[in-house]
Amino acid sequence: DVKVTQSSRYLVKRTGEKVFLECVQDMDHENMFWYRQDPGLGLRLIYFSYDVKMKEKGDIPEGYSVSREKKERFSLILESASTNQTSMYLCATHGRWVAFFGQGTRLTVV
Amino acid sequence: AQTVTQSQPEMSVQEAETVTLSCTYDTSESDYYLFWYKQPPSRQMILVIRQEAYKQQNATENRFSVNFQKAAKSFSLKISDSQLGDAAMYFCAYRSALRGVSEDMRFGAGTRLTVKP
Numbered sequence: 001d002v003k004v005t006q007s008s009r010y011l012v013k014r015t016g017e018k019v020f021l022e023c024v025q026d027m028d029h030e031n032m033f034w035y036r037q038d039p040g041l042g043l044r045l046i047y048f049s050y051d052v053k054m055k056e057k058g059d060i061p062e063g064y065s066v067s068r069e070k071k072e073r074f075s076l077i078l079e080s081a082s083t084n085q086t087s088m089y090l091c092a093t094h095g096r097w098v099a100f101f102g103q104g105t106r107l108t109v110v
Numbered sequence: 111a112q113t114v115t116q117s118q119p120e121m122s123v124q125e126a127e128t129v130t131l132s133c134t135y136d137t138s139e140s141d142y143y144l145f146w147y148k149q150p151p152s153r154q155m156i157l158v159i160r161q162e163a164y165k166q167q168n169a170t171e172n173r174f175s176v177n178f179q180k181a182a183k184s185f186s187l188k189i190s191d192s193q194l195g196d197a198a199m200y201f202c203a204y205r206s207a208l209r210g211v212s213e214d215m216r217f218g219a220g221t222r223l224t225v226k227p
Contacts, residue, residue: 033214040119042201042217058214090155092215094205098145099215101155 003027006091006102013109019078021105023091032074036060037088037104046089049074081109112137114204116218123192124226130177131187131221133202141207144178145215146187149199158200161185163207189223197225 007022025032031050035043045058047066055066063085067075078085086109091102113136123129135144146158161169161178169176173193177186189196202218 035217040219042114042116042219043215044217045214048214092155094213094215097143097160098157099147099155099203103154 004091004093004100004102006089006105008105009103011105011107013078013081013107015082015109017078017081017109019081019107019109021076021078021089021091021107023074023076023102024072025074025091025093025100026072027093027095027100028071029093029095030071031094032068033092033094033099034058034064034066034074034076035090035092037090043090046076078107081107083109085109112139112142112204112206112216114202114216114218116202116221118221119219120222120224122224122226123189123196125192125194127192128188128190129192129223131189131200131202131223133185133187133218135183135185135202135204135216137183137204137206139206139208143205143207144176144185145203145205146174146176146185147201147203148196149201149220150195151198155201159187192225194225194227197223199223 004025033048034046049055049068065077089105142163144161149155159171173190199220204216206213
């Protein structure tokens with residue numbers, strides 16, 4: 001059974017904190033993606049990686065960075081969390097025909 | 111850039127009835143994939159059905175079927191014999207075929223489906 005696992009379901013962080021969201025996949029896929037989900041906006045791409053140590057900006061990269069040191073792990077970093085980064089964050093990896101998603105991390109920045 | 115539009119923020123259906131969710135998209139490409147994903151409350155996003163643009167035949171998966179109109183850039187999802195477990199947020203998504211699995215997906219805003227017993 002394929003899995004994409006995100007380290008936390010719920011997080012509450014303070015403004016200005018550095019926040020790490022972790023994602024691990026067990027499918028040996030080269031690609032991994034971070035999306036942000038907001039009501040009325042659907043999913044928007046933050047960053048993606050198509051190989052270890054490779055990364056590309058998505059549509060809304062401002063305020064975020066990523067790290068891909070190992071094939072199975074893709075981390076999303078909020079350098080200095082702000083209240084407008086309160087959202088649901090989804091990690092995904094794509095197979096040929098289908099994308100596999102993690103369970104999501106609901107981040108609240110107070 | 112490709113865009114995906116779901117014009118129905120919320121839909122409601124009576125159990126055992128049929129409901130159709132709408133999706134339109136904008137692209138200049140000829141080779142791509144279209145998907146419907148389901149996100150149940152507090153659960154993971156899962157694939158409902160997919161359609162390859164080069165296939166004229168509409169995809170079907172049990173109670174779920176699509177009406178793919180390539181010229182009109184329309185991709186609607188029909189759910190027949192609706193069940194309580196169908197209640198979820200449904201996302202229409204587009205993926206270009208240019209770079210294979212390294213392509214990101216474009217999502218619509220979603221349609222929240224309620225199923226009434």
